[in-house]
Amino acid sequence: MADRYLHFTGTPPGRFLTRRLGLPRPAPLRRFGPAATDLGGPVILRTAGRSALDGPLPLDEPLTPDGTDGTAGTEAEAPRPAAVVLDATGVAGVADLAGVHSALHPLMRSLAPGGRIVVVGARPSADDHHQAAAQQALEGFIRSLAKETGGGRTANLVRLTSPDPAAAASTLRFLLSPKSAYVSGQVLELTGTAAAAAADPARPLAGRTALVTGAARGIGAAVAEVLARDGARVICLDVPGAGADLERTAGALDGTALPLDITTGDAADRIVAALPGGELDILVHNAGITRDRRLANMSADRWSQVLDVNLAAVLDTTDALLKRGAVRRGGSVVATASIAGIAGNTGQTNYAASKAGVIGLVRSLAPRAAAAHGVTVNAVAPGFIETRMTAAVPLLIREAGRRMNSLAQGGLPVDVAEATAYLADPASGAVNGQVLRVCGQSLLGA
Numbered sequence: 001m002a003d004r005y006l007h008f009t010g011t012p013p014g015r016f017l018t019r020r021l022g023l024p025r026p027a028p029l030r031r032f033g034p035a036a037t038d039l040g041g042p043v044i045l046r047t048a049g050r051s052a053l054d055g056p057l058p059l060d061e062p063l064t065p066d067g068t069d070g071t072a073g074t075e076a077e078a079p080r081p082a083a084v085v086l087d088a089t090g091v092a093g094v095a096d097l098a099g100v101h102s103a104l105h106p107l108m109r110s111l112a113p114g115g116r117i118v119v120v121g122a123r124p125s126a127d128d129h130h131q132a133a134a135q136q137a138l139e140g141f142i143r144s145l146a147k148e149t150g151g152g153r154t155a156n157l158v159r160l161t162s163p164d165p166a167a168a169a170s171t172l173r174f175l176l177s178p179k180s181a182y183v184s185g186q187v188l189e190l191t192g193t194a195a196a197a198a199a200d201p202a203r204p205l206a207g208r209t210a211l212v213t214g215a216a217r218g219i220g221a222a223v224a225e226v227l228a229r230d231g232a233r234v235i236c237l238d239v240p241g242a243g244a245d246l247e248r249t250a251g252a253l254d255g256t257a258l259p260l261d262i263t264t265g266d267a268a269d270r271i272v273a274a275l276p277g278g279e280l281d282i283l284v285h286n287a288g289i290t291r292d293r294r295l296a297n298m299s300a301d302r303w304s305q306v307l308d309v310n311l312a313a314v315l316d317t318t319d320a321l322l323k324r325g326a327v328r329r330g331g332s333v334v335a336t337a338s339i340a341g342i343a344g345n346t347g348q349t350n351y352a353a354s355k356a357g358v359i360g361l362v363r364s365l366a367p368r369a370a371a372a373h374g375v376t377v378n379a380v381a382p383g384f385i386e387t388r389m390t391a392a393v394p395l396l397i398r399e400a401g402r403r404m405n406s407l408a409q410g411g412l413p414v415d416v417a418e419a420t421a422y423l424a425d426p427a428s429g430a431v432n433g434q435v436l437r438v439c440g441q442s443l444l445g446a
Contacts, residue, residue: 025408044085048100053160054163080115083117092130104145119157123135142185188431191433192432213285222413236249236250311361337362341354405440408440
């Protein structure tokens with residue numbers, strides 16, 4: 001369903017009324033596409049104090065002429081910066097935080113609409129409480145900054161656990177692109193070693209096989225489409241009852257349709273039989289259902305149906321495929337959680353439990369899967385995404401869901417798909433055990 005309020009606020013009367021009444025003023029987001037492959041402007045790189053990195057941050061985007069600030073050239077000659085990257089890895093005490101202010105304060109009014117702010121920090125130390133306090137301060141700083149930037153701008157924090165900046169390449173590429181339009185106020189900690197970038201940046205998944213569950217429509221179909229765009233051969237799985245939509249989705253992507261109830265006891269066997277050579281590189285758990293009721297009115301069937309599909313099937317299928325070695329080394333598992341699993345939601349004790357369970361799975365399995373199988377395990381946690389399901393929500397609740405985030409609008413299925421593709425990229429091998437919220441910095445659980 002179209003967001004009529006977003007359209008209205010872009011008209012002269014809408015701008016006048018929202019300004020006078022103090023109403024939310026969402027800005028149209030620049031999303032990735034043929035006409036928007038980058039942010040459309042220069043990137044400013046600054047450092048708070050002394051960097052703790054062994055080398056320069058890996059930035060693909062064009063820097064401003066002097067590489068440090070946006071003052072080179074006349075105002076007419078110099079475009080507004082599209083992004084600011086701040087190296088704060090050397091921040092080790094309260095006094096060093098002044099460098100964060102001095103680096104970013106002069107640039108806030110000049111950052112282009114839809115611009116990006118990325119702060120690169122270090123993991124808080126377990127041995128130095130002054131460094132830990134200063135680095136943790138960056139999290140509060142970035143979450144607050146994301147709420148005040150406006151104009152479709154985003155702000156995120158990347159934490160490095162080693163002085164090797166190469167681990168940040170894939171994450172910076174994602175955050176400094178239109179692909180991250182609905183990701184803001186987030187913290188990503190890079191815990192592994194990055195793989196080399198693909199030979200063809202436009203097709204980083206070329207030669208790889210992906211399985212997407214719940215792929216017939218909505219978010220799952222968008223995930224399958226983006227993975228195929230990035231070069232993957234996609235197997236689309238959904239329940240037999242969604243067969244017609246499943247065939248259309250798979251056919252449009254030159255993929256394979258696999259009608260299957262993921263909760264059946266032989267699901268893993270049938271998945272392996274459908275895989276080329278019995279192996280895959282990317283496993284995306286997107287299948288999910290809701291059976292909403294307050295707990296006092298919720299039957300045991302409604303409870304178990306949601307837990308079986310959303311959590312038990314994810315656990316069982318992942319365990320079986322990893323045990324068989326069906327997920328190749330260098331592969332990835334990406335599961336779909338939800339902000340409901342982080343913040344809770346009235347009438348969704350079953351759904352929230354299942355999605356919180358997915359987060360627990362990711363955090364526990366990730367280090368062991370990496371060590372034993374060479375596979376990363378991460379999750380995306382969507383907020384209010386414009387789908388058939390949210391279109392059926394009553395108007396006032398739907399509008400609250402759309403506006404109660406820093407970008408004051410709902411996300412699109414492609415926003416979740418782009419985040420999934422980033423996590424599935426073999427160059428994102430340093431990203432493991434992370435839960436990436438794709439919610440526009442929803443105020444729920446923020």
